[in-house]
Amino acid sequence: VVVHRNCETRLECERCGQIYDIHCDVVNTCERCGSLLEVKYDFERAGNPDVSLILKGSNKCDSLMLWHFKELLPHPLDSDIVTLGEGGSPIRRLSKVSEMLGVKVYAKYYGTNPTGTHKDLGMSVAVSMAKELKVKTALTFSTGNAATSLAAYANLAGIRTIVLTRDEISREKLLNILALGATVVQVSGLKDPWKALNKVRKKVRVYTFTNFVNPFRAEGHKTLAYEVFAKLHEDADFVVCPLGTGGGLWGTWKGFKEMRTLGVMDNLPRMVAVQPEAVMHTVKAFKEGKETAEAFGEGRNTVVQSLADSEPFYGATRPLQALKESRGDAVSVTDQEVIASVLELGKEGYFVEPAAATALAALKREVDNGFVSKGDTVVLSLTGTGLKQPEAIEETVRNGIVKMGMEDLDRLFKIIVGDPT
């Protein structure tokens, strides 16, 4: 008999309460009512005395890899864990941005992960569970980053991967996914990917890795909360998360709530979601006090490819709930603000993709409108590297190139001494 150390973990339907076994039941959504499932922990029954040790004992260590937090995550036996060395990126103070805004700004930069984005955290958890469940074929929709991550982990685990994506996907992302062995299905004119996925799932039983429909991915994002606790030597007042499906934001908030349940953290930060103005469905719903969001805008109208879904996933009910519970806020930003923020983060040494830069653009708005006050402590979730979509800033930076022939070397000398005329 195999005994799992955190056998007090289960999947629970958020509507009808049906319970599923995380180690045996190959389920995406509730088989009874079709609603989303959530990973629940019986912390009391677990009586896990080393929880605070896992979290607090790690203060001095700046390299907390994802599986350091194994006991606080759904996990199979060690032999089934699929890892590429994800997690462990530092939370670093952004001194120039802090000075500019009068706020203590920290960056959680995920670009150092195996495929360059925060998706690796959730995918390592989700693919590990899928391997234990003996899943053979994986299906997902993605604007690119999640698919790249799934392709990497599934390829390692020997799971065949099929990715639905749009025409607009960047060349870098597309080639990444293909190099990692996945089958790419580009659907032209794909407006509502969630509806398309549901259609497929109704016809063929296939295990899916889309955020939330896969109940394990958001669990990986809880580690942002753990790391804020372990690495920041003060309480964070705000955590700003770019919002696509909302899995990162919701998972992070879940991590904070579970730490409160475990009795290791009292003051939870307020969550701030940010979307590009072109598809600000969840921002709109939040401002109107609604519990579900409706389709809004057109994804092709923004440079922020990773967040370019005009259809909210499952009505964005989970991220909206997280914003409400945390007394947070939602803001939209323009492409112009996003590109400016990419370059500002460049001054801090990070080249991020537009989606990550939305976090800084949002913070600037929140400081301007007074939601964030001078002296507050803010953590920005910088979700991915700029190398995945470099053409986003091409137009802006191209004129920085100086072209010359060998006969013009005098001009180079002038540039060196600081006279670029």
Ligand SMILES: [Zn+2]
């Ligand atoms: Zn149900």
